[in-house]
Amino acid sequence: MGQVSLKDVSKSFALRIENKTQIVHALKSVSFDVAESEIVVLIGPSGCGKTTALRILMGLETASRGKVTIDGREIKGCGYDRGLVFQHAELLPWLSAVKNVMFGLEMKGMRGPELKETAMRYLDLVGLKDAADRRPYQLSGGMKQRVGIARALAIDPEVLLMDEPFGALDAQTRENLQAELLDIQKRTGKSIVFVTHDLDEAVLLADRIVVMRSGYVQEIIDVPLRKLGLDMATARATPTFGQIRLKVWEALHNQPTSSHAH
Amino acid sequence: MSNEKKPVIVDDMAIKLKREVPNWVITLSSVVLVLLLWEYFGRNVNPIFGSHPVAIGIAFWKMVKSGLLLKALAQSLQAFIVGYGLSVIVGIPLGLLIGRSRVLEASIGVFVTAAYAMPLVALVPLLVLWFGLGFTVKAAVVFLMAVFPIVINTWLGVRGVPKTLIEVGKSLVAPPHVVMMRIVLPATLPYIMAGTKLAVGRAVVAMVIAEFFTAISGLGSIIINAANSFDTAAMFVPVIVIMILATGLNSFVGWIERRVAPWHTEMSGRSES
Ligand SMILES: Nc1ncnc2c1ncn2[C@@H]1O[C@H](COP(=O)(O)OP(=O)(O)OP(=O)(O)O)[C@@H](O)[C@H]1O
Ligand SMILES: [Mg+2]
Numbered sequence: 001m002g003q004v005s006l007k008d009v010s011k012s013f014a015l016r017i018e019n020k021t022q023i024v025h026a027l028k029s030v031s032f033d034v035a036e037s038e039i040v041v042l043i044g045p046s047g048c049g050k051t052t053a054l055r056i057l058m059g060l061e062t063a064s065r066g067k068v069t070i071d072g073r074e075i076k077g078c079g080y081d082r083g084l085v086f087q088h089a090e091l092l093p094w095l096s097a098v099k100n101v102m103f104g105l106e107m108k109g110m111r112g113p114e115l116k117e118t119a120m121r122y123l124d125l126v127g128l129k130d131a132a133d134r135r136p137y138q139l140s141g142g143m144k145q146r147v148g149i150a151r152a153l154a155i156d157p158e159v160l161l162m163d164e165p166f167g168a169l170d171a172q173t174r175e176n177l178q179a180e181l182l183d184i185q186k187r188t189g190k191s192i193v194f195v196t197h198d199l200d201e202a203v204l205l206a207d208r209i210v211v212m213r214s215g216y217v218q219e220i221i222d223v224p225l226r227k228l229g230l231d232m233a234t235a236r237a238t239p240t241f242g243q244i245r246l247k248v249w250e251a252l253h254n255q256p257t258s259s260h261a262h
Numbered sequence: 263m264s265n266e267k268k269p270v271i272v273d274d275m276a277i278k279l280k281r282e283v284p285n286w287v288i289t290l291s292s293v294v295l296v297l298l299l300w301e302y303f304g305r306n307v308n309p310i311f312g313s314h315p316v317a318i319g320i321a322f323w324k325m326v327k328s329g330l331l332l333k334a335l336a337q338s339l340q341a342f343i344v345g346y347g348l349s350v351i352v353g354i355p356l357g358l359l360i361g362r363s364r365v366l367e368a369s370i371g372v373f374v375t376a377a378y379a380m381p382l383v384a385l386v387p388l389l390v391l392w393f394g395l396g397f398t399v400k401a402a403v404v405f406l407m408a409v410f411p412i413v414i415n416t417w418l419g420v421r422g423v424p425k426t427l428i429e430v431g432k433s434l435v436a437p438p439h440v441v442m443m444r445i446v447l448p449a450t451l452p453y454i455m456a457g458t459k460l461a462v463g464r465a466v467v468a469m470v471i472a473e474f475f476t477a478i479s480g481l482g483s484i485i486i487n488a489a490n491s492f493d494t495a496a497m498f499v500p501v502i503v504i505m506i507l508a509t510g511l512n513s514f515v516g517w518i519e520r521r522v523a524p525w526h527t528e529m530s531g532r533s534e535s
Contacts, residue, residue: 083433092448107434
């Protein structure tokens with residue numbers, strides 16, 4: 001359950017700017033796999049196609065070429081087996097925080113008192129129990145982002161797709177939620193595709209890091225750290241952490257070399 | 263917006279309230295001043311060419327006592343409520359559908375836009391031929407004047423719903439009618455309310471115009487009959503009643519707006535003004 005695979009996936013957008021049509025190649029023959037219960041982190045400079053890859057996985061966008069499968073089935077549209085945390089939260093502005101979380105649950109078919117209880121549990125998880133009745137415009141950017149996380153977590157998908165979910169958070173909250181996410185992952189065995197710009201976050205969370213650059217996969221780096229079962233502070237102090245971090249840094253900063261054959 | 267700042271804002275308002283004259287006092291004084299000026303200058307005018315508040319007040323009292331005013335008001339309101347109500351019931355769903363469907367937009371949209379710009383007054387005689395001089399023609403004219411701004415505003419509102427909000431529904435596998443009712447409709451509500459507000463003004467005008475043409479019942483017929491017998495003071499009575507009515511209806515719709523779309527009023531930063 002929750003095996004994801006992209007094979008030679010390309011995506012092009014046709015942009016119309018002042019009567020001229022321009023083709024943007026957002027993804028160029030991207031391939032990577034996410035095994036069951038694995039956390040794969042996508043990292044790469046702005047505009048390199050990370051969000052596009054997640055949207056294709058969610059079923060909001062279709063690949064121009066290539067094959068995208070979940071547990072061997074080709075993806076056709078959205079499904080409850082996947083849950084997306086949007087890059088900009090995308091809460092419904094007329095609903096309070098708790099009702100935003102309830103909305104997802106309701107769509108999945110949950111009814112009755114269970115609905116609010118479940119929603120409150122997930123809001124509590126992201127530390128927003130006290131802000132449950134506030135509307136999105138009364139929440140800070142980071143709070144909105146956390147409601148978005150709660151909404152996706154609450155529907156309990158097999159594959160979590162998270163687009164820079166901790167981007168707008170302070171270091172303290174970010175670390176708490178990172179630990180919380182790892183904990184949830186351990187308990188539920190979800191597969192997670194996680195987009196971030198933060199090197200440390202990538203190394204701490206990932207089983208594998210996919211380094212992207214302007215639409216293609218630059219390098220895929222295995223991270224053995226999480227399997228050691230250390231808490232995050234200890235993990236940071238290991239030599240492995242430093243080594244992997246350097247490796248990812250180099251992959252991000254190297255000019256494209258002969259190491260990839262395109 | 264932040265939590266800790268709130269008490270400071272409240273304090274600001276308290277100070278402001280203490281120092282400043284309340285808005286309603288300013289409004290009331292201004293109204294009284296205008297009435298006094300009108301009374302002063304109006305008295306010297308030939309009663310055929312103009313009138314003044316006291317004369318209008320007397321005419322008003324006469325009309326209330328004879329029951330004429332109330333009866334006319336009821337007749338007008340009936341036509342207004344039926345025509346306006348129908349335009350809301352028809353206009354909102356139609357606007358939602360046109361906004362969501364490319365085919366409907368391309369096929370019906372052009373007629374809606376054209377009908378909105380149509381000089382409806384020119385068509386009233388034709389409508390009288392079709393519907394007679396009674397209640398039906400008035401309701402029909404009100405409906406035709408009110409329905410198009412509602413359709414157009416709803417339609418434009420739907421077009422303005424951010425794609426990402428609809429994607430939230432899609433990503434949660436919401437079927438199209440749920441996306442429509444739970445995402446598109448609430449996201450469009452501020453536009454719908456703007457349309458229904460705009461439609462109030464047009465519907466009131468439509469009501470009076472229809473009564474001008476039929477001249478049998480309602481406030482409009484009092485105006486036209488009084489004008490025909492050069493009773494200017496009596497003519498002003500329904501005019502003023504209609505003004506008050508329209509203002510009241512407008513604030514009623516505004517009140518509904520604040521009830522159904524409070525997030526919008528607060529987001530637009532106008533909640534305190
Ligand atoms: N709907 C669209 N229409 C046209 N071009 C698009 C569309 N969506 C994305 N693109 C283009 O595709 C490229 C990849 O965009 P994407 O959003 O996937 O980047 P990203 O890696 O998520 O960047 P960031 O880190 O800034 O979020 C960009 O050049 C962008 O302009
Ligand atoms: Mg992105």
